[in-house]
Amino acid sequence: MQDLHFKTITELAALLESGELTSVQLMQAVIDRTAAVDEQVKAFLSYDADDALAQARASDERRAAGQALGPLDGIPVGIKDVLAVKDQSVRCASKMLENYVSPFDATCITKLRQAGAIIWGRLNMDEFAMGSSTENSAYQTTANPWNLETIPGGSSGGSAAAMAAGEAIATLGTDTGGSIRQPAALCGVVGMKPTYGLVSRYGLVAFASSLDQVGPFARTVEDAAIVLEAMLGKDLKDSTSIESLGETNYAAALKDKKGPWTLGVPQEFFGEGIDPEVKANIEQAVDWYRGQGCTIVDISLPHSDLAVPVYYIVATAEASSNLARFDGVRYSHRSEAAKDALTLFTKSRGEGFGDEVKRRIILGTYVLSSGYYDAYYKRAQKVRRLILGDFEKAFEQVDAILTPTSPTPAFKRGERTDDPLAMYLSDIYTISVNLAGLPAISVPSGFTESGLPIGLQVIGKAFGEAEMFAIAHAFEQGHDYYKTTPKL
Numbered sequence: 001m002q003d004l005h006f007k008t009i010t011e012l013a014a015l016l017e018s019g020e021l022t023s024v025q026l027m028q029a030v031i032d033r034t035a036a037v038d039e040q041v042k043a044f045l046s047y048d049a050d051d052a053l054a055q056a057r058a059s060d061e062r063r064a065a066g067q068a069l070g071p072l073d074g075i076p077v078g079i080k081d082v083l084a085v086k087d088q089s090v091r092c093a094s095k096m097l098e099n100y101v102s103p104f105d106a107t108c109i110t111k112l113r114q115a116g117a118i119i120w121g122r123l124n125m126d127e128f129a130m131g132s133s134t135e136n137s138a139y140q141t142t143a144n145p146w147n148l149e150t151i152p153g154g155s156s157g158g159s160a161a162a163m164a165a166g167e168a169i170a171t172l173g174t175d176t177g178g179s180i181r182q183p184a185a186l187c188g189v190v191g192m193k194p195t196y197g198l199v200s201r202y203g204l205v206a207f208a209s210s211l212d213q214v215g216p217f218a219r220t221v222e223d224a225a226i227v228l229e230a231m232l233g234k235d236l237k238d239s240t241s242i243e244s245l246g247e248t249n250y251a252a253a254l255k256d257k258k259g260p261w262t263l264g265v266p267q268e269f270f271g272e273g274i275d276p277e278v279k280a281n282i283e284q285a286v287d288w289y290r291g292q293g294c295t296i297v298d299i300s301l302p303h304s305d306l307a308v309p310v311y312y313i314v315a316t317a318e319a320s321s322n323l324a325r326f327d328g329v330r331y332s333h334r335s336e337a338a339k340d341a342l343t344l345f346t347k348s349r350g351e352g353f354g355d356e357v358k359r360r361i362i363l364g365t366y367v368l369s370s371g372y373y374d375a376y377y378k379r380a381q382k383v384r385r386l387i388l389g390d391f392e393k394a395f396e397q398v399d400a401i402l403t404p405t406s407p408t409p410a411f412k413r414g415e416r417t418d419d420p421l422a423m424y425l426s427d428i429y430t431i432s433v434n435l436a437g438l439p440a441i442s443v444p445s446g447f448t449e450s451g452l453p454i455g456l457q458v459i460g461k462a463f464g465e466a467e468m469f470a471i472a473h474a475f476e477q478g479h480d481y482y483k484t485t486p487k488l
């Protein structure tokens with residue numbers, strides 16, 4: 001069977017079900033593919049082929065005994081290095097956690113195991129999920145499979161690149177300000193961020209707790225829906241998790257919900273800074289929906305220009321607090337040069353963290369300090385509420401909002417590493433969604449002239465995942481961009 005590694009979960013589930021394919025054969029094909037291409041792509045920090053094959057064998061045995069667990073049984077799912085998997089290293093691509101091995105599974109991992117998925121490898125990322133290009137990893141930089149000179153996006157760049165290169169059938173990432181959707185767009189795959197609270201954060205190493213969410217990368221919208229369905233739900237180990245207030249039978253919703261929809265297009269997202277090819281592409285996508293009978297409404301999200309500054313206050317404040325636990329005393333890197341208690345902290349943190357993480361901790365500590373708390377942190381929280389208000393108002397009128405996912409296609413490696421502000425603007429269209437806690441998905445919407453993927457973002461109402469998936473699925477079915485794969 002050819003190119004198993006580029007098939008979808010639905011296609012593979014049918015082959016497994018009919019007995020034409022075993023999970024061991026599938027896993028072996030993915031291992032072979034990874035061995036062949038990962039030297040160029042560098043999506044994986046590590047993987048354990050024997051462990052993956054043992055999980056595949058267990059799946060085949062379940063199936064032979066008539067106890068298959070559903071569409072994910074026997075499907076390899078790659079994992080971002082920020083999610084805890086029992087007995088595997090969880091380094092968050094940081095030297096700080098170089099020797100850390102997790103004694104437990106994150107809840108999303110437990111749930112994927114319960115659905116029969118094979119937990120496959122550790123995927124590269126920006127250190128502690130801070131970045132937009134995966135160049136902040138302390139271990140290696142990942143290449144974009146569509147053009148190895150360019151970045152895959154970030155911070156879940158390994159998860160996106162592995163999908164584009166056929167090194168996994170689905171992957172997990174995390175999204176605090178765009179880290180699933182932006183790399184998905186740049187690598188030409190589907191990436192989805194759930195409503196805040198839908199997926200438990202237990203076992204996700206915290207960056208900014210009020211923004212972080214776990215979500216899937218997949219080839220198709222339906223595949224993303226299948227993975228999300230397996231992971232959601234209230235978890236007693238995460239008090240911010242919640243049972244969805246909406247419909248959660250997503251795969252069925254794709255078939256039932258056919259539109260036509262009322263879709264909002266925010267004018268603020270098409271102004272300064274957008275690449276002309278991206279702009280034209282998204283306008284075409286909007287026209288396609290119009291052609292399908294959807295009503296397109298010009299909307300305004302007037303506080304959009306404040307999203308990036310608000311995010312870099314809220315996210316850094318939370319990060320400075322969350323990352324205080326890496327002190328050299330407990331499970332993190334401990335400096336050999338420490339002479340006393342104080343230098344144990346300072347030297348361990350100084351050696352363990354990379355530049356971007358230090359920049360965020362310093363900024364976050366500053367905005368929380370007693371003299372500046374009111375001026376920055378408190379004010380940012382107020383503006384955050386206004387940003388949510390903009391969305392609430394828009395959703396009185398529309399079923400979903402269409403925007404570009406990223407203002408530009410993948411940029412050259414090294415191009416923005418010396419310019420943090422330029423890097424921060426990579427997430428200008430995704431960040432407000434996290435601040436408002438809403439669900440959003442990036443779906444491939446075509447290519448630039450030089451062959452780089454572009455992504456369309458569909459933003460849904462809180463707990464409106466079912467409708468959001470259906471809207472994105474309609475576009476995907478009308479275009480089939482996912483069937484084009486990079487030449488590696």
Ligand code: GLN
Pocket residue numbers: 129130131132154155174175176177178179180207315427
């Ligand atoms: N690029 C953004 C940042 O650097 C978002 C990161 C993320 O979503 N984890 O913070």
